[in-house]
Amino acid sequence: MDRPSLTLLLAAPRGFCAGVDRAIRIVEEALARHGAPVYVRHEIVHNRHVVDDLRGKGAVFVQELDEIPDDGRPVVFSAHGVPRSVVTESLRRRMFTLDATCPLVTKVHREAARHHARGRHILLIGHAGHPEVVGTMGQLPPGGVTLVESIAQALTVAPPDGPLAWTSQTTLSVDDTAGILAVLQDRFPDLVGPAKEDICYATSNRQAAVKAMVAKGASLVIVVGAPHSSNSRRLSEVAEQAGAKAVLLQDPSELDPAMADGHATVGLTAGASAPESLVQGMTRTLAGRFALATEEVTVAEERIAFRLPAALEAAPATLASRTLAAD
Incomplete structure (x- = not known):
């Protein structure tokens, strides 16, 4: 058949x-x-x-x-x-x-410390309990940061009197963050922000690619990523907000290709911590049921690379020599 x-x-x-x-x-x-x-x-x-x-x-x-x-x-x-x-x-x-x-998270840490040193209280847009948020809030003394998770919270948040600054978790939805920020800026006109938005380039690019796939007709978007991965969950939300059905799957074993029945066009993406091998595995699973016509939807080319820590870029040293030096 x-x-x-x-x-x-x-x-x-x-x-x-x-x-x-x-x-x-x-x-x-x-x-x-x-x-x-x-x-x-x-x-x-x-x-x-x-x-x-x-x-x-x-x-x-x-x-x-x-x-x-x-x-x-x-x-x-x-x-x-x-x-x-x-x-x-x-x-x-x-x-x-x-x-x-x-390094982009480290940039947020430095911004928060700089604002604190200038006497500003920080409004942090992010999700409670996420390791990145815990780390950012932990850069300052207790009480130095107020977390804002939603527009509803932005409408009611009551920070201490005095100058304010804002920063954000790097893996949020671009659109959702913009909505929260708009409310904060309306309520606190003197709110100081970063010179460049804190949502990382990779998060923004991946969300833009999802929107582009839906615009090209994808009525179902498969996101490869962990359920506790913030950037992967945001990709699913972006797809749904754009008008498609979205599913978040960890690997090909979770993909029932029959879920694509009735869809003429399906989008496939992966969160920033998902290996390309999982995407290829998803493609093979779909190819077992469908005659695939594959097309790449490109919204940006990423050429950024970050250096390793100096201790790993230097000539290798034995662990014994490091331990002796420490003693």
């Missing part, structure tokens, strides 16, 4: 961003130079396939530093960033740390 036809639109860009690529390379390079184990505080990025792959190579994932013995092994901070208290504790214990925080 002939397979039904299906147009499959592939979002470009999709998948790994420069920050995620850098974070993974930091763990891999630490393992290559110093062997296993290399400890990683929290998931290096929000994707179980990436985490399981690194675990298989010798990475040990922990929730907090108190789970790590004082054995001098490398300790990597995840791409989402950490509160200053974590850095302080690592210094107290003289840990050999490698900071895999995305």
